């Protein structure tokens with residue numbers, strides 16, 4: 627079935643529809659990963675966004691039941707050059723098309739995703755929608771131009787109730803802003819006794835659980851849209867070890883008085899080079915973010931930049947100079963992507979151990 631991809635600037639691309647045929651406006655962003663589309667699709671940080679893959683063939687190893695980053699994907703659409711209809715992999719349980727239909731996610735193939743990516747690199751990300759052939763394009767473009775991006779994604783994807791993932795090790799409260807399973811996997815692998823709590827759980831409730839550490843997860847949208855979490859983090863600072871990933875990192879920065887800004891087209895892919903400023907080593911990292919901490923705004927805070935993106939020099943990690951708090955903008959849990967930064971979870975464990983001895 628013919629479908630159209632319509633952008634806010636009035637450009638229209640004709641392709642083939644797959645997955646769901648519903649109309650859903652989202653922010654069109656591009657991801658440069660050569661594989662890992664299943665993890666990308668199920669990463670809740672994409673809530674409100676239509677993801678376009680620059681790699682030309684997507685779906686060739688199917689969708690399996692092992693690699694989900696969440697069971698209910700929140701991505702608003704998927705754009706590919708070619709959608710493989712006959713996947714070949716022993717783990718494949720569904721085709722990409724079947725999966726998107728099952729989850730009611732619209733998709734389009736047969737469009738030049740690299741040309742559209744070049745456009746977004748020049749103009750910045752844009753609102754977009756997939757529509758049926760013959761749709762009133764002018765009216766849709768006017769609608770795209772007059773709409774706003776969403777602001778309530780974290781409330782949509784965070785767990786509604788707290789739940790435990792028991793173990794015998796360090797007690798960790800994971801604040802769920804749309805947490806990837808990879809983060810849970812890395813903590814469970816280190817025997818952490820986890821309690822996953824909703825994004826708006828108060829500092830008092832969290833401290834009542836007597837945690838050794840608090841993990842702040844990744845999550846969708848603008849970090850400034852979750853003031854309740856910024857306040858909670860401010861109250862937790864100095865009371866407990868805190869490790870933040872991606873949205874968690876941005877929230878720690880805002881809670882410390884730094885600022886976040888929207889990047890022109892963001893970082894989304896599996897091979898973003900980041901320098902660890904402590905030892906000069908370069909880590910290849912998995913990334914998915916549209917906002918970043920403004921470096922100049924760190925000046926009057928207690929935060930120190932620890933990691934920096936080599937492509938555009940943006941802030942990729944910070945640590946607190948007084949309290950046991952650190953965070954990174956990228957994804958040490960990978961899923962998908964390289965595992966160079968896995969040591970950060972060990973660092974979290976060591977910090978909790980050290981603080982436990984002091985207490």
Ligand SMILES: NC(=O)CC[C@H](N)C(=O)O
Pocket residue numbers: 671843844845846847848849871872873874914915916917918
């Ligand atoms: N993966 C994330 O946590 C992303 C954080 C935030 N939503 C951003 O786009 O910058």
